[in-house]
Amino acid sequence: MPIRSYTSRRELEQHSFHPAVTLLVPVAAIVLQAMLPRPFPSFAIFDLPLLITIFFAVSRRSPIAGALTGAAIGLLQDSLTGQPIGVNGIAKTILGYAAASIGLQIDVENLSTRVLMNFGFSLLNSLLLFLIHRRLIGIADFHQSWGRELLHAVANTLLAIPVFLLLDRAKRRE
Amino acid sequence: MVRNFLFMESFFVRFRNPLILVLVLLAQTIGLAVQVRRPVVSNMATATPAAPTAADSQSISLIRYWTSSFVTPFERFFGGIGHNVRAGWSNYIDLRHTRQQNSALQQELANMRLQQAAIAQDALQGQRLQALLSFQQHYVATTVAAQVIGTSGSELSRIIYIDKGSKDGLKPDQAVITPDGIVGKLRDVFPHTAQVLLLDDQTSGAGVILASTRIRAIIKGTSTGRLVINNLTSDSRIKSGETVLTSGGDQVYPRGLPVGTIESIALDPDHQPYTTIQVRPAANLSQLEEVLVITGTQTELPQSARQDLAVGAATAEDQAKAAAAHAAELKAIEDAKTAAQIVADRLPSLRDPNNPAQDPNAPQALDPASANASKVPKPLPTLRPDRYTPGSTPSATELTPGSARRNTPASPSYSAPVTDPEAPAKKPRTSSAPQTSNPN
Structure with missing residues (x-):
């Protein structure tokens, strides 16, 4: 019976992406996130860049790559908003790192794992944004509607399933 | 020495991932700290106490400009396609009920x-x-029409992008309106695009006046995208449904533009005795397509x-x-x-x-018929009736063609000279009635 070590499992399930995919998919996510809420205001409930951050982090299974991808996507997202640059950057850096770390431990190809993971990371993103606004920026009267954040998490989870299935086709096994 | 070096090397190798994470986070936190500033004095009227509205530094503006320059061509392209499709549908195909609407x-x-x-x-x-x-009233003199091409993509930052910029004469802090009401103000202005900070953003605000009570206040956005007035104490004159207008005191929005209507009034549990007045915006801030940027005001109409x-x-x-x-x-x-x-x-x-x-x-008679009858003048009784006296002439139904003329007792009349031998036998029925007879 072959003994599969931690390293061998990691190496077996580690994926890489074509550079064009690595560059264009996050950019497309940011452009779509900026464009679609105009004709469809309810689309603002989704966070497409967050889903892309989670997907690349768990697929590459490298915490550093996850953190850097999250930082880049978050900073790009911030530069389109009126917020100080770094709010989404910090939140998505932590999320990318955490997602990649978790991806090392569990099977992230499973559908139920993906559902739980996306739901949990969406809530974590809301919590991080709340803490950054309240503690780092110092907006004392910043309030989050946690019911709405739950709704965000459910919506992101529902959107993540088809998006992840679509992006699975772009994976290259190393 | 060698042992220390090996220890450090093993430390970095072992904790490489967390160290890089900390470094990335530290860099971003420092960058964040540099950007967060106290509100500047000129914007105190519209700045929330903890949410600064100070303009970005030049380097941050440059980063935003680069990102905007990269993203907006896509938004402009796809937005243009969508706009043309919608315009083609609404201007050439979907023309039902146009005549009725016209009339x-x-x-x-x-x-x-x-x-x-x-x-x-x-x-x-x-x-x-x-x-x-x-009193110096400021009227809207010149405006620039612009099309909305994108959003910030985040509910925590309510910003839209328009397809006009500094090349079209736009400048930061200019008011943005629609015919329905105010929308917000310009934030960062790039050569061909500009950011509009919507009124319901948590860092946004405006000086307002309540239309009927003439109470001045400051309206602000919240993190949940609502408009609230929370600097007024409880006042029984303020009612739901009252119109809120711009006061002109913030030096951004001209006076008298519609802002919204009061939706609800409740005591603020955190800041007694102040109230939280929720305002429904007059303009549909979640679905804007075209806006007007006020580029100039004047003191005359x-x-x-x-x-x-x-x-x-x-x-x-x-x-x-x-x-x-x-x-x-x-x-x-x-x-x-x-x-x-x-x-x-x-x-x-x-x-x-x-x-x-x-x-x-x-007093007038209540019955109209009797009232009309009473209005008919009646002649006085005739003292000496003759053939012209009313009522002396028999009605046509009583007359027989060819018969001799008869005098009724009540209507004595003139009798012609009698040629018939039997004529003297015919006497008037009433001898008392005066009679005009032949003199012989």
């Missing part, structure tokens, strides 16, 4: 002209009073508005003349009636002393 709009326009005529007088009076008080005002004043004057003429006509009719009544009262033959209904001072 309804024309009717509405006619009504508006009447309303304008009524308001024009007040406006002229207001202008005169303002001139007396030397624009030429077109002055012409409208003159038309309204002329219409009001015409209406006043027509109303005066109508009133004069009515008065003349009334006077004529009065004169006729006086003449009628003075005519003795038209008055029946036996009939009290003819007395003008007597």
Whole structure:
């Protein structure tokens, strides 16, 4: 019976992406996130860049790559908003790192794992944004509607399933 | 020494991932700290206490500009396609009910002209009073129409992008409106695009005045995208449904533009005795397509508005003349009636002393039929009736063609000379009645 070590499992399930995919998919996510809420205001409930951050982090299974991808996507997202640059950057850096770390431990190809993971990371993103606004920026009267954040998490989870299935086709096994 | 080096090397190798994470987070935190500043004095009117509205530094603006320059071409391209498709559908295909809408709009326009005529007088009076008080009113002089091409993509930052920039004469802090009401103000302005900070963003605000009570306040956005006024204490005069207008005190929005209507009023549990007044925005901030950027104001009314005002004043004057003429006509009719009544009262033959209904001072009969009957003048009893006396002539139904003429007792009449030998036998039925006879 072959003994599969931690390293061998990691190496077996580690994926890489074509550079064009690595560059264009996050950019497309940011452009779509900026464009679609105009004709469809309810689309603002989704966070497409967050889903892309989670997907690349768990697929590459490298915490550093996850953190850097999250930082880049978050900073790009911030530069389109009126917020100080770094709010989404910090939140998505932590999320990318955490997602990649978790991806090392569990099977992230499973559908139920993906559902739980996306739901949990969406809530974590809301919590991080709340803490950054309240503690780092110092907006004392910043309030989050946690019911709405739950709704965000459910919506992101529902959107993540088809998006992840679509992006699975772009994976290259190393 | 070698041991220390090996230890450090193993430390970095072992904790490489967390160390890089900490470094990335530290860099971003420092960058964040540099950007977060205290509110600047010039923006105190619209700045929330903890959410600074200070402009970005040049380097941050540059980063935003690069990102915007990268993203907006896509937004402009796809937005243009969508706009053309929608315009083609709505302008060439979906034209049902256009005629009905046209006629309804024309009717509405006619009504508006009447309303304008009524308001024009007040406006002229207001202008005169303002001139007396030397009050400098700022009217919208020039605007630039722009199309919304994108959003920030985040609910925590309510920003939209428009397709006009500094090349079109836009500058930061210029007010953005729609015909329904105010939208927000320009934040970062790039050469061909600009960011609009929506009024419901948590860092946004405006000086407002309540339309009926004339109470001044500051309206602010919240993190949940609502508009609230929370610097007023409880006041029974403030009611739901009251219109909120810009006060002009913030030096961004001209005075008198609609902001919204009061939706609810509740005591603020955290800041007693202040209230939280929620306002529903007049403009649909979640689905904007075209907006107007106010690029210039002036202290006098624009030429077109002055012409409208003159038309309204002329219409009001015409209406006043027509109303005066109508009133004069009515008065003349009334006077004529009065004169006729006086003449009628003075005519003795038209008055029946036996009939009290003819007395003008007597109360009118309730029954219209009897009232009409009582108005018919009745002649006085005839002392010497003749053939001209009313009632002396028999009715046509009683007459027989070819028969001799008969005199009724009640209606004595003239009798012609008798040639028939039997004629003397025919005597009047009533001898007492006077009779005109042949003298022989």
